[in-house]
Amino acid sequence: MSLPMNLPPAPQGAEGEMSYPFHRLMRRSANYRWWRPLAFSGVGIGFYLAALLIAMLAMFAALLMNPMTWAADNPEEAPDQFLMDPMLNMASATDFSMTMASLIIMIPAVFFAYLLIGPKPVGQLISVTGKLRWRWFGLALAASAVLFALYFGVNFGLGAVGIGASEPVPASSLPTDPLFYALLVILLTPFQCAAEELVFRGAFMQVIGSWLKHPLFAILLPVPLFTIGHLYDIWGLLDVAAFAIAAGYLTWRTGGLEAAMAMHIINNTFLFLLGAVGLVDLNATESNPVSLVFSVCFMALLTFMLVKLADRQGIARTAGPIPVADRRPLLQPWQMNQPPLRPNQPYWAPPAYQPEQQPHAGNPPVDSPPAPRAPDPSDR
Numbered sequence: 001m002s003l004p005m006n007l008p009p010a011p012q013g014a015e016g017e018m019s020y021p022f023h024r025l026m027r028r029s030a031n032y033r034w035w036r037p038l039a040f041s042g043v044g045i046g047f048y049l050a051a052l053l054i055a056m057l058a059m060f061a062a063l064l065m066n067p068m069t070w071a072a073d074n075p076e077e078a079p080d081q082f083l084m085d086p087m088l089n090m091a092s093a094t095d096f097s098m099t100m101a102s103l104i105i106m107i108p109a110v111f112f113a114y115l116l117i118g119p120k121p122v123g124q125l126i127s128v129t130g131k132l133r134w135r136w137f138g139l140a141l142a143a144s145a146v147l148f149a150l151y152f153g154v155n156f157g158l159g160a161v162g163i164g165a166s167e168p169v170p171a172s173s174l175p176t177d178p179l180f181y182a183l184l185v186i187l188l189t190p191f192q193c194a195a196e197e198l199v200f201r202g203a204f205m206q207v208i209g210s211w212l213k214h215p216l217f218a219i220l221l222p223v224p225l226f227t228i229g230h231l232y233d234i235w236g237l238l239d240v241a242a243f244a245i246a247a248g249y250l251t252w253r254t255g256g257l258e259a260a261m262a263m264h265i266i267n268n269t270f271l272f273l274l275g276a277v278g279l280v281d282l283n284a285t286e287s288n289p290v291s292l293v294f295s296v297c298f299m300a301l302l303t304f305m306l307v308k309l310a311d312r313q314g315i316a317r318t319a320g321p322i323p324v325a326d327r328r329p330l331l332q333p334w335q336m337n338q339p340p341l342r343p344n345q346p347y348w349a350p351p352a353y354q355p356e357q358q359p360h361a362g363n364p365p366v367d368s369p370p371a372p373r374a375p376d377p378s379d380r
Contacts, residue, residue, distance in 0.1 A: 019318035022128055022255050023209030023218035028322055029119030036117055037207040044113035044203065051105040059098055090282040091173045091275065093181055100188040106195040110203050120322075125202050127256025128319035136254075136315055140262035143309055144302065148266050151298050152274065169281045178276045185272040193264035194257075200226045200244065201251045201260050219248035235287035242296045243267075246303045254310045255317040263302060 020028045026037055088095045114125050123130035175181035204222040212218065223244045230240045247260035275282035 018321055020128070020320070021209075021215065021318050022252055023205045023215055024213065025124045025128065025319065026119055026206050026210035028124070028319060030322070032119065032210070034211070037210045040113050040117040040203070041207055043117055044110050047109035047112050048106055051109055052102060055101055055105060059101075089172065091175045091181075093175065093177065093184055096181070096184060096272075097188065100184075100192045103195050104188070104191045106199050107191065110198050114203070124319070125198065125206070127258065128316055129256070130319075133256060133258055133315070136256075136310070136313060137258040137262060139309060139313065140259045140306055141266065143305060144262045144266040147298075147302050147305065148270050152270060155294070156279070167281070169275075169278050173275070173281045173283045174278050175276055175282075182273055182276045185269060185276065189269045189272060190265050193268055194261050196226070197247065197251075197257045197261045197264055201247055202257055205248065205251060215252045219245065219252060222248065231285055233286045235289060235292045236285065239287060239292050239295050242292075242299055246299045250303055250306055253307050253317065254315050255319075256315075259306045259310065263306070 026032060088099060090096055090099070111122065111125070115122050118125070121130045123132075126132050200222045204225070205218040208221050209215070209218040223241050226244045227237050227241045230237065232240065243264075247263060250259040250263070251257055271280055272282070274280040
């Protein structure tokens, strides 16, 4: 295990200096080996599975202690009826919270794995500057919120005139307590989106980029893994794939996860909040070609606007090599002020006298009582 080091990135633009885009940041470390990204992936998956098992056991224990779990005609079969339901109801506060929690625990799993196996500093998992660029993140959030508000407004307007109109939301997809559900959405959704971006646009892009230099590999190869985690039909899966490609391109183009996280957070938060008030079916799994084309065009526009905003703000896209740190040994000899010693004199021996030095070495002599006289045999 290597010791964590908080090393700042080298200044940009130095002449003759090698630069590293986001997907190549694992190559930035002098300790890089081809097997390290593979080991990082294995350790991260192990951490996630262990955390998921602990979370599932905790949720199972909570269900057993919940009186509502046993509220059935046959109390002996109540836990089985509650747990064996194959369909998640995302309008249920319980199912929503469990789903979000199962994704949020990816954050500590990937960070601990990066801390153990990945290069330092750990913050380069987020951006080329080694930290979350809060100002840029806030600007990306604001821009995404404005454009998504226009997108949903146009979408509902077209549906009102019969273009791409969706089916009415069934009663089973309406939360029983909309205010409480909205509170859960605001509290949990940002962390869920951040977790997915850390894994699919952060860790996976850097693992692939450490082996394959061209950014297209790092952008496109994680897309199927991200897409299969969504239970939609073919049109919905294509929509998710388009979103993943846009998020990957933004991550590479802006040198960090901030823009992709902002776009993801605003999209999911708006969808869940609209579902809380009954405007969107939270359990819908079907889409259509018209919605796909409309969504892809909007995603392209949003990506273009965020890239232009990043260029105007001068957002860093690459990082220089890690500067060589002045590393001191972990164990250093204790500095002691010792008097001069004679040759071959051990350090615990009394100090040697200089030729011109008196025994008292400049200190006034101390009068000591005379030593007792030995008895004389003649005195007997």
